[in-house]
Amino acid sequence: MKTIRKAVIPAAGLGTRFLPVTKAIPKEMLPIVDKPTIQYIVEEAVQSGIHDIYIVIGDNKRSIQHHFDKNIEFEIYLKERNKQDLVSLIENVSSLATIHYIVQEQALGLGHAIWCARDAIGDEPFAVLLGDMVIDSQVPCLQQLIEIYNEKQSSVIAVQRVKWSETSKYGIVRGKQVNKQLTLVSGLIEKPIAAPPSNIAIIGRYILDPKIFDFLEEMRLGVGGEIQLTDALQGLIGEQPIWAYQYEGKLYDVGDKLGFLQANVELALKHDHLKENFKLFLHKSIESTEKD
Secondary structure, three states, X not given: OOOOOEEEEEEOOOOHHHOOHHHOOOHHHOEEOXXXXXXXXXXXXXXXXXXXXXXXEOOOOHHHHHHHOOOHHHHHHHHHOOOHHHHHHXXXXXXXXXXXXXXXXXXXXXXXXXXXXXXXXXXXXXXXXXXXXXXXXOOOHHHHHHHHHHHHOOEEEEEEEOOHXXXXXXXXXXXXXXXXXXXXXXXXXXXXXXXXXXXXXXXXXXXXXXXXXXXXXXXXOOHHHOOOHXXXXXXXXXXXXXXXXXXXXXXXXXXXXXXXXXXXXXXXXXXXXXXXXXXXXXXXXXXXXXXX
């Protein structure tokens, strides 16, 4: 039985929805409470049993690499000041996983970013986690997908039901629902403008068969002038089953300003050292705003 040992995190997008801050700071490095967004993504992969991670970056994303690299001088500085708790904190970040970096030289979309990792992945199934989708769940979303993959030995994509009015924002699944959480996919449409086949939306977690690289190799530019992963998956359906799994958890689209703010508020309310004082602050802030 094939196992999932590697994960790809595409993180080369320009982050235009967060300009002007993303002119200098990668969107994946924007903090959610006390960690950059991409650390949540890496931690999900690690908690799912994957320690070999390939982050696809652009030339302007070197700060991502700096975050996960060791910083000996900084560690020595902290040790000299007897701040061992902070030393442990940054040591834990640099030892999370074996992280490799692949540069996407042209911003040609998600499908192209994944294709850039083809040599590193080789001929084995692999995971993909989008760098701007944070999922808060008791069991890591990726682990849930791996469990389905282990059962089906076939590609699996994470999905959730969205409002019908929002289907044009997502890749949408068409297929036969076999139980409450699992759908056998018969088709995929990227951001349908009209008549979506369902409201089952793809949300940024995948287990993919390496055959996907053959289809990505042949893809022409699609929606938005980019090479779309959804288009390649549509081709893969003709050769092997693809399953859509409605995961258990709460999704935050932190590439969107509202989703980013929601993630900060709700995850801060779960933070061991912040939640009580932050809850009190929110109550006072709401009361003050209502009075105004």
